[in-house]
Amino acid sequence: MSIDGQLPPKARLLRAAAELLANSGGSAVSTRQITQQAGVTAPTLYHHFGDKEGLFDAVVAAGFDEYVAGERDFAPSGQPLEDIRRMWDNHVEFGLKQPELYLVMFGNIRPESRPAIVADAEALMEEMFNKAAVSGQLNVPPKEAARSILAANVGVTLMLIAEKVPERNLELSAMTRDAMIFAVSTEQARDNGSDDSGKSSVVVAAIALNAALQASHSDQLSSSELKLFLEWLHRISTSSTS
Amino acid sequence: MSIDGQLPPKARLLRAAAELLANSGGSAVSTRQITQQAGVTAPTLYHHFGDKEGLFDAVVAAGFDEYVAGERDFAPSGQPLEDIRRMWDNHVEFGLKQPELYLVMFGNIRPESRPAIVADAEALMEEMFNKAAVSGQLNVPPKEAARSILAANVGVTLMLIAEKVPERNLELSAMTRDAMIFAVSTEQARDNGSDDSGKSSVVVAAIALNAALQASHSDQLSSSELKLFLEWLHRISTSSTS
DNA sequence: GCAGTTCATATAGCGTTGCTATAGGTGCTA
DNA sequence: TAGCACCTATAGCAACGCTATATGAACTGC
Numbered sequence: 001m002s003i004d005g006q007l008p009p010k011a012r013l014l015r016a017a018a019e020l021l022a023n024s025g026g027s028a029v030s031t032r033q034i035t036q037q038a039g040v041t042a043p044t045l046y047h048h049f050g051d052k053e054g055l056f057d058a059v060v061a062a063g064f065d066e067y068v069a070g071e072r073d074f075a076p077s078g079q080p081l082e083d084i085r086r087m088w089d090n091h092v093e094f095g096l097k098q099p100e101l102y103l104v105m106f107g108n109i110r111p112e113s114r115p116a117i118v119a120d121a122e123a124l125m126e127e128m129f130n131k132a133a134v135s136g137q138l139n140v141p142p143k144e145a146a147r148s149i150l151a152a153n154v155g156v157t158l159m160l161i162a163e164k165v166p167e168r169n170l171e172l173s174a175m176t177r178d179a180m181i182f183a184v185s186t187e188q189a190r191d192n193g194s195d196d197s198g199k200s201s202v203v204v205a206a207i208a209l210n211a212a213l214q215a216s217h218s219d220q221l222s223s224s225e226l227k228l229f230l231e232w233l234h235r236i237s238t239s240s241t242s
Numbered sequence: 243m244s245i246d247g248q249l250p251p252k253a254r255l256l257r258a259a260a261e262l263l264a265n266s267g268g269s270a271v272s273t274r275q276i277t278q279q280a281g282v283t284a285p286t287l288y289h290h291f292g293d294k295e296g297l298f299d300a301v302v303a304a305g306f307d308e309y310v311a312g313e314r315d316f317a318p319s320g321q322p323l324e325d326i327r328r329m330w331d332n333h334v335e336f337g338l339k340q341p342e343l344y345l346v347m348f349g350n351i352r353p354e355s356r357p358a359i360v361a362d363a364e365a366l367m368e369e370m371f372n373k374a375a376v377s378g379q380l381n382v383p384p385k386e387a388a389r390s391i392l393a394a395n396v397g398v399t400l401m402l403i404a405e406k407v408p409e410r411n412l413e414l415s416a417m418t419r420d421a422m423i424f425a426v427s428t429e430q431a432r433d434n435g436s437d438d439s440g441k442s443s444v445v446v447a448a449i450a451l452n453a454a455l456q457a458s459h460s461d462q463l464s465s466s467e468l469k470l471f472l473e474w475l476h477r478i479s480t481s482s483t484s
Numbered sequence: 485g486c487a488g489t490t491c492a493t494a495t496a497g498c499g500t501t502g503c504t505a506t507a508g509g510t511g512c513t514a
Numbered sequence: 515t516a517g518c519a520c521c522t523a524t525a526g527c528a529a530c531g532c533t534a535t536a537t538g539a540a541c542t543g544c
């Protein structure tokens with residue numbers, strides 16, 4: 001199962017490490033696995049990459065190029081905030097598509113040691129926020145906005161990765177994304193008081209009622225009634241959120 | 243350097259693990275270190291805790307108690323959203339005070355394996371959001387709000403931990419916190435005379451929901467369902483919930 | 485008081501990990 | 515051909531998580 005062919009050992013090591021990482025399923029990947037799959041022996045790895053972390057950094061660098069490509073490849077829409085929204089989604093998508101690589105990049109956290117890649121990602125996002133700031137759409141400095149959004153973006157992505165696939169709910173991402181972007185922006189489209197105010201008041205009321213019922217051990221309703229009742233409330237409160 | 247004294251080996255192991263973890267400075271802690279410092283041998287560890295992760299889980303459980311104590315120990319201000327704000331700050335403070343322990347609790351992420359502790363923390367926060375929902379201060383379901391806020395809270399805390407101490411800027415936390423809380427809240431609750439919040443809100447919410455349902459041609463429910471539903475709402479809203 | 489049982493700890497060692505001291509091969513320039 | 519970098523392999527070290535096995539201690543039933 002080794003990677004034969006004409007590639008030089010260094011490239012074979014990179015490729016083997018990336019493949020094993022992608023298929024590891026969360027368990028650790030050993031240097032012996034990597035060198036065996038690459039068809040080389042241990043000293044070759046350490047000659048080219050110094051140590052295991054060096055190899056992983058190199059893999060991450062390649063992964064980051066892919067990440068950056070995803071972050072840049074859409075045409076600027078002229079609306080920086082819309083671009084940032086897409087940046088967020090690209091970030092989450094990248095994390096869910098390659099969770100192991102993402103975890104090496106963003107999940108390998110140790111106190112007071114900030115991976116260079118985080119700074120790079122932050123710079124990428126700050127660059128985008130600068131455009132928003134130029135057009136007066138920001139109410140906080142771009143740097144702060146980028147740091148804040150990236151932190152939330154990483155937090156959401158990590159939480160989604162930790163969840164089992166069938167339970168992953170991208171609403172979490174969309175909601176957090178919009179909340180954060182709105183918070184740093186100057187747009188005031190919050191309360192239009194227009195048509196959907198009726199709808200949203202249903203939602204608010206249903207949510208409040210639902211919570212109140214769960215809080216008080218309501219003996220107004222039998223348990224089976226209550227169950228159905230709550231199910232309806234849930235249907236209402238989740239169906240009409242737009 | 244071993245922990246002598248009268249404590250049973252199990253407690254000594256827990257204590258040694260917690261101490262070593264707190265002083266590890268980010269590097270890994272081995273079972274040999276732990277057993278040596280505890281003054282026992284390896285099989286004792288595995289007899290009591292199964293494996294290394296079991297021991298760490300036990301340490302985390304103790305750490306979580308401390309975390310929960312921090313999250314609960316302030317008196318409810320009567321303003322749930324204000325309490326949530328303090329919850330957020332407690333979370334960050336806990337993470338910065340004991341980064342290694344925090345990383346074991348919230349930073350040990352693997353795909354599709356969600357640590358039980360995350361679910362616990364989420365439940366704790368959801369509980370608080372339920373109170374906010376009761377007083378009609380939420381515009382999203384409490385569960386979604388809790389997940390979203392917790393994700394952002396963890397993301398911010400991890401990012402702060404990764405930064406070198408002198409560069410840590412708590413503005414990042416405050417800003418993200420307020421952004422998230424604002425986003426899930428119904429900002430209208432500001433000028434409420436807070437009198438009619440609480441238990442009677444069941445009635446208020448039920449009435450509001452009732453009116454809203456009748457106003458909109460709700461096609462979420464069938465007509466017979468709606469009839470029964472409204473009957474229940476009537477029962478609830480005309481009786482006093484304890 | 486004594487055998488039987490269970491719990492708790494120790495001795496010794498297995499297999500794997502990341503990594504390296506040393507040496508040998510390969511291809512280039514002179 | 516000689517010399518010199520560069521690259522790779524053999525073999526093995528120390529540390530890791532973990533365990534098969536055995537021994538001691540404490541309690542139970544008769």
